[in-house]
Amino acid sequence: MKAAANGVLNLSIADGWWAEANHLGGGWTINAGATSGDSKSTDKAHANAIYELLEKEIVPLFYQRNPIDDVPYEWVARMKTAMQNLAPIFNTKRMVAEYAEQLYFPAHRRWQHLNESGGKRSIALTRWKAHIQDHWGDLRIEERHTDATASAIQNPELGVGESTTVQAVVHTDVLFPHELTVQIYHGVLDEAGEIHDGSLNPMEYQADLGGGAYLFEGSLTLKQTGLHVESGYTERNVKSLGKHPSKNTDLTEPQGTIKKMDRTAEIARETAETRIRLRLDLDGTGAANINTGVGFLDHMLELFAKHGFFDLEIQAEGDLHVDAHHTTEDVGICLGQALQKAVLDKAGMQRFGSFTIPMYESLAKVDLDVCGRPYLYYETPLVTGKVGDFDSELTEEFFHGFVNHSGTTLHINVPYGTNQHHIIEAIFKAVAKALHIATRLDERITGVLSTKGSL
Incomplete structure (x- = not known):
């Protein structure tokens, strides 16, 4: 210049x-x-x-x-x-302007975004980074051949412009697939066998294979001649990166103070009876990916997410050869822990929520206060019995675990009802709707909604 x-x-x-x-x-x-x-x-x-x-x-x-x-x-x-x-x-004028517009101003907006509301986003991002770092060493990438890659290995010569498909199984004990960006790293090998001027192609999440294994798939098109791989695909050809919502936020415009808070939580719990990984996003769309091994409980948690507009992912393994008690209770515990972590100091939150759900002959009324003081009032006509593979009395155990670990005061009252499926479904829907109301943010609320100024 x-x-x-x-x-x-x-x-x-x-x-x-x-x-x-x-x-x-x-x-x-x-x-x-x-x-x-x-x-x-x-x-x-x-x-x-x-x-x-x-x-x-x-x-x-x-x-x-x-x-x-x-x-x-x-x-x-x-x-x-x-x-x-x-x-x-x-010239220098352009250089300074581009540094400011492309780097300094976005960095300042990002700083403002992360430090609004007492720095909650910064705290959440710091915790997430520590979470990723703690479990990054547990990641393991396994080669998996499709018909196309098997053919490529048998006949390794591909012409320029030809494409092939790559699959990889990523094993992780705690991390979820949405937290990972999996990429194919490919290029021409030099004389030392190293990739020269490599390129990255994205891989998309395909399926949960169980046991903490997730399938990803991508494709690559050869754009230049030369030796690309010796044979098949090795771990160096598949990259896995952590990702976090706040790192991918478009910060070209100033962000809102409350409505765009990043209120998510991730929980990993392992005991002698269960192994559970859970992720909760209070500001979701109702998307659910639930696998507890208990079909009816999965159904209840899916509708809980749907009607509360929560994004909820749960992968659980438990001693179901005994019964579903430990799995049900521990999932409730993890959901409670996630709620407590997601709301942090509860600043700007409405705190109280009430909802009544009719379900055919049954009626469920729920009132709750996300206040940090656990209490469960549970009055229902449920008696001992089964709904599919689920013991009806475990509904109360689930909410005991949830209440004790979320610090929620929860009143569940079903004044009438006869069908156990209808009663339990009405309860889960009513809790979801009431919790959605209680966790809403209101810009009129400064700090926590309490005359004492704290909860």
Whole structure:
């Protein structure tokens, strides 16, 4: 940039600022042409291109002098062209403006976004980073061949422009698939067997294979010749990165103070009887991915998420060969822990919620207070019995676990009803609706909704 302002001509590969400026007549571009991709052959091609330009263009032009005044007028003309075309575009004013607009201003907006409402987003992001770091070493990537990749291994020669499919099974004890960005890293191998100028292709989540294993799939199209892989795919060819909602937020515009709070929580719990991973997003759309091994409980939790507009993911393994008691209770505990973690200090939250749900002959009324003081009032006509594979009396155990670990005062009253399925479903729906109301944020509320100023 300083050189251009002083009329110095440039000789460079089309990289950095010269990639944008090389067509403006301020110098020459080194073009190595097609290479095999390894660093040695590329360096050799660049050197030959430089020698060619020096010998045939640059040196002759510089020494092409006027015999009267010994001035290289063609060279000077190029200098003037460089100053005229480059200086107005590539200058300190532009550099400072782009640094400010592309880096400093977004960084400041991000700082404001993370530190609103007492820095809750910063706290959540810090906890998430620690969570990812603590469990990153548990990740394991396993090769999995599709018909296409198996064919590619048997016949490893693929032409430029041809595509193939890659599958990978990612094993993780705690992390969820939405927390991972899985990518195919591919490129031409150099003489040392390392990928040269690699490219990244995204892989999409396909399926939960159980036991903390998740299937991802992606495709790649070969764009240059050379040896891409020795055989098959190895772990170095599949990358896995952590991701967090606040890191992907568009911060080009100032963010709202309350309505865009990142109120999520992740819980991992392992005992001698159960192993549970749970993620809750209070500001979701009702999306659910539930697998507890207890079909009726899965159904109740799915409708809980749906009617509360919560995004909820639960993967649970328990001693179901005994019964569903430990699994049901521990899932309730984890959901309570997630709620307590998601609402943090409860600032700006409505706190109270009530809802009544009719379900055919049954009626469930729920009143709750997310106040930090656990209490369960439970009055229903439920008696011992089963709904599918679920013992009806475990409904109370579930909400005991939820209440004790979320710090919620919860009153469940079913004044009448006969069908156990209807009664339990009405309860879960009513709790979801009441909790949705209680966890709403209201910009009129400063701090917590309490005359004491604390809960």
